[in-house]
Amino acid sequence: MERMEVTETFAGVTLPGHLHTQESLAFAATFPFRPTDVVIATYPKSGTTWMQEILTLLFSRGDAVPAKTIPNWERAPWLEQIYFRDAVRDAAARRLITTHLPARVLAPALQQSKAKVIYVARNPKDVAVSFYHFHRLAKFLPDPGSFDTFLTRFLEGTVHYGSWFDHVKGWLGQRHLLDMLYVTYEELHQDLCGTARRLSAFLGCPVAPETLAALEQHCSFAAMRDNAMANYTLIPREIMDHSQGRFMRKGVVGDWRAHFSPLQAALFDRLYQEEMGDAGLPLRWPMA
Ligand code: PPS
Numbered sequence: 001m002e003r004m005e006v007t008e009t010f011a012g013v014t015l016p017g018h019l020h021t022q023e024s025l026a027f028a029a030t031f032p033f034r035p036t037d038v039v040i041a042t043y044p045k046s047g048t049t050w051m052q053e054i055l056t057l058l059f060s061r062g063d064a065v066p067a068k069t070i071p072n073w074e075r076a077p078w079l080e081q082i083y084f085r086d087a088v089r090d091a092a093a094r095r096l097i098t099t100h101l102p103a104r105v106l107a108p109a110l111q112q113s114k115a116k117v118i119y120v121a122r123n124p125k126d127v128a129v130s131f132y133h134f135h136r137l138a139k140f141l142p143d144p145g146s147f148d149t150f151l152t153r154f155l156e157g158t159v160h161y162g163s164w165f166d167h168v169k170g171w172l173g174q175r176h177l178l179d180m181l182y183v184t185y186e187e188l189h190q191d192l193c194g195t196a197r198r199l200s201a202f203l204g205c206p207v208a209p210e211t212l213a214a215l216e217q218h219c220s221f222a223a224m225r226d227n228a229m230a231n232y233t234l235i236p237r238e239i240m241d242h243s244q245g246r247f248m249r250k251g252v253v254g255d256w257r258a259h260f261s262p263l264q265a266a267l268f269d270r271l272y273q274e275e276m277g278d279a280g281l282p283l284r285w286p287m288a
Pocket of ligand 1 (some may be wrong): 130131
């Protein structure tokens with residue numbers, strides 16, 4: 001498998017070389033967005049795959065066939081990945097594009113193009129837990145070591161894809177400058193249909209009750225866990241070793257409580273307060 005040990009550095013962030021080259025990253029940074037593009041922006045493990053599935057169902061008006069027959073990375077390709085140039089559907093009337101890149105790389109082009117941006121964020125304690133488990137499964141990411149070691153690196157912002165704090169502050173800092181809808185993983189949990197309605201209003205994409213019913217059924221954790229087009233079981237074992245865990249791992253809110261020691265939680269809370277306390281951002285999850 002290619003470039004499994006390579007690390008790329010771009011815009012001050014390290015990224016796995018298996019997925020990204022300097023060329024693919026430069027292509028992303030200069031990509032000509034269109035006003036009709038819909039961009040899902042996330043820090044990893046924040047609900048990206050869930051949002052890809054929800055938008056697939058909204059756009060298909062509840063028809064599950066695309067979601068069940070086309071891998072999610074073709075339905076909503078990652079802007080910064082090597083394969084994007086071939087995957088982006090230039091002829092499509094509405095292109096669905098996914099990115100983990102920081103706002104500082106993409107915001108100017110997005111502002112100019114007036115593309116729609118959906119930013120999905122999640123309680124960073126749950127992000128850290130989910131990312132840790134994903135490192136064990138994804139062979140293109142470094143060995144995470146113990147959870148404590150990984151958490152230290154997550155808080156320092158030295159993990160691949162950079163600092164969670166910078167990512168969230170960067171993107172939410174753009175919320176009045178971009179045509180952006182901000183959604184949290186926790187809101188999707190609490191009220192999937194209500195959030196889907198909010199998405200449909202933002203996208204100008206009417207949603208009938210039957211569409212919502214199909215979406216609710218198909219985008220449930222159980223349905224997505226069993227959907228090979230969304231659960232990454234199509235990826236060969238040398239790249240994602242599913243004997244080490246599932247991509248669709250638990251899908252719950254608050255799993256951090258089963259992983260964090262009181263000391264880890266206290267350290268996390270202190271840094272969170274320092275970084276986010278005065279940021280004036282709408283952060284919609286309980287930290288305690
Ligand atoms: S990635 O690698 O960045 O694309 O990962 P991402 O999709 O952002 O995040 C993966 C986590 O989202 C959970 N997930 C869901 N939870 C609830 N319901 C649904 N339908 C759902 N789909 C994905 C997935 O299980 C990962 O979280 P954890 O906590 O690891 O289970």
